[in-house]
Amino acid sequence: MSAVAKIYSAELEGLDAELVEVEADINVGLHSFNIVGLADKAVSEAKERVNSALKNSGIRPPTKENRRITINLAPADIKKVGSRFDLAIALAYLKASQQIKPFETRDKLFVGELSLDGNLRSVTGVLNIAILARSKHIKEIYVPSSNGREAAVVRGIKVIPIKNLTELMAHLEGSDIVKPLPETEFVPGIAPSLFEIGEIKGHKAAKRALAIAAAGGHNALLSGSPGTGKTMMAQAFASILPTPTIDESIEVSKIYSAAGLIGKEPFISWRPFRAPHHTASLISIIGGGSNPKPGEISLAHRGVLFLDEFPEFHRDVLESLRQPLESGIVNVARAKKTVQFPARFTLIAAMNPCPCGYFGDKEKECRCSAHEVLRYEKKISGPLLDRIDLQLEIPRVPIEELRKKEPNRDDEGIKTLVKNARTVQQKRFENYKYKIFTNGEMTSKMVDEAVKLDRQAEEFLKRSIERQFVSARSYYRILKVAQTIADIDNVPEVKEDHVAEAFHYRLRASE
Numbered sequence: 001m002s003a004v005a006k007i008y009s010a011e012l013e014g015l016d017a018e019l020v021e022v023e024a025d026i027n028v029g030l031h032s033f034n035i036v037g038l039a040d041k042a043v044s045e046a047k048e049r050v051n052s053a054l055k056n057s058g059i060r061p062p063t064k065e066n067r068r069i070t071i072n073l074a075p076a077d078i079k080k081v082g083s084r085f086d087l088a089i090a091l092a093y094l095k096a097s098q099q100i101k102p103f104e105t106r107d108k109l110f111v112g113e114l115s116l117d118g119n120l121r122s123v124t125g126v127l128n129i130a131i132l133a134r135s136k137h138i139k140e141i142y143v144p145s146s147n148g149r150e151a152a153v154v155r156g157i158k159v160i161p162i163k164n165l166t167e168l169m170a171h172l173e174g175s176d177i178v179k180p181l182p183e184t185e186f187v188p189g190i191a192p193s194l195f196e197i198g199e200i201k202g203h204k205a206a207k208r209a210l211a212i213a214a215a216g217g218h219n220a221l222l223s224g225s226p227g228t229g230k231t232m233m234a235q236a237f238a239s240i241l242p243t244p245t246i247d248e249s250i251e252v253s254k255i256y257s258a259a260g261l262i263g264k265e266p267f268i269s270w271r272p273f274r275a276p277h278h279t280a281s282l283i284s285i286i287g288g289g290s291n292p293k294p295g296e297i298s299l300a301h302r303g304v305l306f307l308d309e310f311p312e313f314h315r316d317v318l319e320s321l322r323q324p325l326e327s328g329i330v331n332v333a334r335a336k337k338t339v340q341f342p343a344r345f346t347l348i349a350a351m352n353p354c355p356c357g358y359f360g361d362k363e364k365e366c367r368c369s370a371h372e373v374l375r376y377e378k379k380i381s382g383p384l385l386d387r388i389d390l391q392l393e394i395p396r397v398p399i400e401e402l403r404k405k406e407p408n409r410d411d412e413g414i415k416t417l418v419k420n421a422r423t424v425q426q427k428r429f430e431n432y433k434y435k436i437f438t439n440g441e442m443t444s445k446m447v448d449e450a451v452k453l454d455r456q457a458e459e460f461l462k463r464s465i466e467r468q469f470v471s472a473r474s475y476y477r478i479l480k481v482a483q484t485i486a487d488i489d490n491v492p493e494v495k496e497d498h499v500a501e502a503f504h505y506r507l508r509a510s511e
Helices: 046-056 086-096 126-135 145-151 165-173 204-216 230-240 246-259 282-286 315-319 322-327 370-377 410-429 444-450 455-467 472-489 496-504
Strands: 003-013 016-027 032-036 068-074 108-110 140-144 158-162 220-223 304-307 329-333 338-342 346-351 390-393
Touching: 003 086, 003 126, 016 086, 016 126, 032 046, 046 086, 068 086, 086 108, 086 165, 126 140, 126 145, 126 246, 140 145, 145 158, 158 165, 204 220, 204 230, 204 346, 204 390, 204 410, 204 472, 220 230, 230 304, 230 346, 230 410, 246 338, 282 315, 322 329, 410 472, 444 472, 455 472, 455 496, 472 496
Parallel strands: 003 108, 032 068, 108 140, 140 158, 220 346, 220 390, 304 346
Antiparallel strands: 003 016, 016 068, 329 338
């Protein structure tokens, strides 16, 4: 006579977790242990891990009366990937073979990889799965102890940390209860940065532009000769970004959890800074693969994506940035499924003005022909350049400026400006239907509603547009930057000098 048991677990589809029912059926027949339900190689190998874990945990192996074991992972149309189902499979077998006292399974979810000795190893995506459990009104989630604090970030569910299979059985049978973890406290952090903005000598105009980019979430392009400090500025940019809110931190942590990059901390409490090499492939930047994973632009969500040597990236990689820069999401389409990843990052790009790097330099002569300079510039397409709000020329710093040893006081002043401007924006967008945090995320409709120009600013904008061609996208991006400058100045209306400064940063795109 057969016995069937059902245990809940979960699978990741992109960043979102899906509930999976792990069903075990034990019947008379030739010895077999089959796993069905669109399982990949790692899931199919679970039978070997589970068999060894059961034996080494002192649990009775299958007997002559129940040698035929079938594990079904439902629904069958979702591909099951990885080793997170081991714990649920072992528990379903124990329940079906009546080697554990009956317990209620409808309000419990189990994830974890079993080692051969019955201990539990950590798995990816636990934060995402805990969020699913709360949405499905599941009361308890059982996870490896190393994943416990990550799952406990989610409020409203009990997180039970489990070290091994024996401990889980004792807890479910009531002989040795494992206490649920307390909720993980959110402590905002500062992104690890190689440089502080105050370490940069000179470049007051560039620092002002970077402050605007940080305050409003605007993209920036730094162009200049080698050694002028472009890379150092980009790395220091992370130091002036405000700490993320709880909502932003959860968004970022979901991405890193799905990618298996959470590390020792239970969540990402700082704004990420990603700097892929210019030889990086399209999939590594955008995301994808046979089982789609987030790429660098998603790992930079709510933080910074720094692309050094911007024109040296492959053309298809650069052009693939256009849609995420506009919408803040990336759609990864594959033959079997399409997955959507968030990608709301601030792009900081750095480039030389020509192949040799010295076109326009006042101290060193450029060796490139006019054709070479033009071809180098054309590597950055007009539509991509149109999506970059602040386009800056970075000049050399005089040697006298570099030799100054008095302390630079820019750090705290710039950080305060950025923080205050973000607070203004937070109040502006708190009642909007769509959750946004910065001016750079506004749609054209939001710009029309939120940006208030005084009369002089209206006239200046009209005159400037009449003199020089400006696309509709550029028009709205100019208004977004102007609004950020007004927020930095803490004034209710956008004034003429705010529009003028915003327009100045767009001149390169209009050349």
